[in-house]
Amino acid sequence: MEITVDQMYNIENKGHDMGFLKKFMMENAGAAAVKRLVEKLGNVDSKNILIFVGMGNNGGDGLVMARHLAGYGAKVTVMLLGNPENIKTEESNWNWSILEKMPSVKLMTGGSTDFDFKPDVIIDGILGTGISGEIREPYASAINYINKTDCYKFAVDVPSGLDPQTGETANIFTKCDMTVTFHKMKQGIPKRKDLTGELFAEKIGIPPEAEEGIL
Numbered sequence: 607m608e609i610t611v612d613q614m615y616n617i618e619n620k621g622h623d624m625g626f627l628k629k630f631m632m633e634n635a636g637a638a639a640v641k642r643l644v645e646k647l648g649n650v651d652s653k654n655i656l657i658f659v660g661m662g663n664n665g666g667d668g669l670v671m672a673r674h675l676a677g678y679g680a681k682v683t684v685m686l687l688g689n690p691e692n693i694k695t696e697e698s699n700w701n702w703s704i705l706e707k708m709p710s711v712k713l714m715t716g717g718s719t720d721f722d723f724k725p726d727v728i729i730d731g732i733l734g735t736g737i738s739g740e741i742r743e744p745y746a747s748a749i750n751y752i753n754k755t756d757c758y759k760f761a762v763d764v765p766s767g768l769d770p771q772t773g774e775t776a777n778i779f780t781k782c783d784m785t786v787t788f789h790k791m792k793q794g795i796p797k798r799k800d801l802t803g804e805l806f807a808e809k810i811g812i813p814p815e816a817e818e819g820i821l
């Protein structure tokens with residue numbers, strides 16, 4: 607069953623109000639995404655994994671993935687597309703502060719794309735269901751870098767620039783090899799398998815009762 611983005615936000619908020627906090631949803635989302643990625647790649651030990659992280663909760667999922675991938679022995683670099691002080695949500699900020707205590711994960715901020723290494727894997731945690739309008743900098747440069755870099759690409763929730771509700775694309779958008787979306791499939795995502803690559807919807811522990819009155 608495919609749901610709307612509005613329904614997803616309402617379910618998320620209802621789950622949060624029941625006490626299954628968005629922080630727990632984010633943790634389960636990041637963990638499920640890493641499981642699929644590691645299953646696909648077989649082994650990420652000492653692989654260079656570059657994670658682009660937006661300032662919202664799509665980015666937050668990417669921060670959770672960074673921590674899990676470090677646990678699998680990957681060489682993880684996180685590029686936050688802004689200033690840490692401007693991270694939008696408590697749950698995303700929570701994950702950023704954990705990474706600040708982890709020398710095993712390299713943290714970069716601001717969004718420049720001249721890296722001194724070639725990534726084996728890029729994770730697109732730039733934009734998810736919160737996308738609106740033309741893609742602004744530094745998100746645009748990050749998307750362009752992803753598209754011009756030849757490596758395995760993984761999209762968190764949805765390829766950035768693809769509207770998960772309508773399936774329409776913004777002026778620029780990523781083209782990925784795998785996409786993992788969360789809880790239930792959003793209506794627009796399966797319309798662009800050419801951008802999502804292999805597509806999965808993973809449960810993240812939201813109580814089914816959180817859908818009552820919404821679905």
Ligand SMILES: NC(=O)C1=CN([C@@H]2O[C@H](COP(=O)(O)OP(=O)(O)OC[C@H]3O[C@@H](n4cnc5c(N)ncnc54)[C@H](OP(=O)(O)O)[C@@H]3O)[C@@H](O)[C@H]2O)[C@@H](O)CC1
Pocket residue numbers: 614615617618631632635660661662663664665666667694732733734735736737738739740741742743745762763788789810
């Ligand atoms: N639902 C669930 O159950 C769960 C959802 N989860 C995750 O949350 C995600 C939704 O998070 P979200 O609402 O924070 O929105 P998100 O996609 O991160 O974007 C907002 C940021 O992007 C920016 N921005 C927007 N448009 C832009 C543009 N054109 N060009 C440039 N920037 C633009 C915007 O900036 P602003 O407009 O505020 O200045 C803001 O900073 C969802 O996709 C999933 O991954 C999981 O945690 C698990 C549980």
Ligand SMILES: [K+]
Pocket residue numbers: 664730731732733734761762763764765766
């Ligand atoms: K994304």
